Amino acid sequence: MSVLTLTxxxxxxxxxxxxxxxxxxxxxxxEGWLAVLASLLxxxxxxxxxxxxxxxxxxxxxxxxxxxxxVNLRHVxxxxxxxxxxxxxxxxxxxxxxxxxxxxxxxxxTLPPQTPARQMALVSGLNQCWWVLGTTMGAWLGSQAQISxxxxxxxxxxxxAVLAVEQxxxxxxxxxxxxxxVSYALAWWLVPQHALxxxxxxxxxxxxxxxxxxxxxxxxxxx
Numbered sequence: 001m002s003v004l005t006l007t008x009x010x011x012x013x014x015x016x017x018x019x020x021x022x023x024x025x026x027x028x029x030x031e032g033w034l035a036v037l038a039s040l041l042x043x044x045x046x047x048x049x050x051x052x053x054x055x056x057x058x059x060x061x062x063x064x065x066x067x068x069x070x071v072n073l074r075h076v077x078x079x080x081x082x083x084x085x086x087x088x089x090x091x092x093x094x095x096x097x098x099x100x101x102x103x104x105x106x107x108x109x110t111l112p113p114q115t116p117a118r119q120m121a122l123v124s125g126l127n128q129c130w131w132v133l134g135t136t137m138g139a140w141l142g143s144q145a146q147i148s149x150x151x152x153x154x155x156x157x158x159x160x161a162v163l164a165v166e167q168x169x170x171x172x173x174x175x176x177x178x179x180x181x182v183s184y185a186l187a188w189w190l191v192p193q194h195a196l197x198x199x200x201x202x203x204x205x206x207x208x209x210x211x212x213x214x215x216x217x218x219x220x221x222x223x
Contacts, residue, residue: 003122006111010103011130018134019141021048026142028056039135043128045101047071077204078105087117099124179206 018039025035030052038048047068054064078100079086085108087093100108104127108120180203187198 003119003126006107006123007126007130010107010127013103014127014130015134015137017045018131018136019138020134021052022135022138022140023142024049024052024138025135026139028052030055032136032139032143035139036132036135039128039132042068043099043101043131044068044072045131074200075100075105078102082108085113085115085117085120087121089117092117092121096121096124099128101127103127176203176207179203 021039022032022035025038026032038051042048042051050067050071051064054067079097082096082100082105086096104124107123107127111120111123180199183202183206184195184199187195187202191198
């Protein structure tokens with residue numbers, strides 16, 4: 001399967017979402033080139049959206065950096081699960097770590113074990129290109145006119161739905177899906193205001209127990 005085919009579902013989400021980010025950044029008073037630079041050097045998705053009102057409020061860069069670090073702390077766990085698969089070359093490996101977004105992680109984990117490391121790096125790079133392209137389009141639109149972008153935020157939900165289907169098709173076990181569904185249902189019943197955070201914590205706890213008790217003779221079994 002070509003890299004373009006692998007990343008096309010991500011493009012369907014990243015281009016409109018990047019467009020919304022670039023548009024909102026410019027409409028909030030920022031320069032268009034700064035929006036593009038943020039997508040090149042920060043590339044943090046939701047954290048970039050969070051950055052807009054913080055910059056508009058005049059908060060210090062240290063506060064924005066700390067908030068970004070907290071929001072993206074989950075990526076540490078993504079990286080740990082891919083340590084053996086990432087390219088061994090210093091620069092390619094560093095870039096793959098930098099570009100490991102939720103969507104890129106989802107694509108990389110569906111690839112077969114024999115996938116060349118360079119193809120993994122290309123997937124990461126092309127996904128970022130989609131985001132930068134969307135940001136550039138949005139920054140240009142934001143500098144030209146007042147345009148309503150209502151409804152484009154649904155692209156994120158659609159993107160995760162597509163990625164979930166791909167994960168399901170390449171699954172080794174259906175247990176992770178059921179663990180996630182049951183965890184969220186339980187969290188929603190107990191504390192609906194913080195259901196997502198609690199569901200993630202429950203899923204991680206079950207995943208830790210699952211790995212610890214996985215059969216040692218079959219390393220392919222994953223939670």
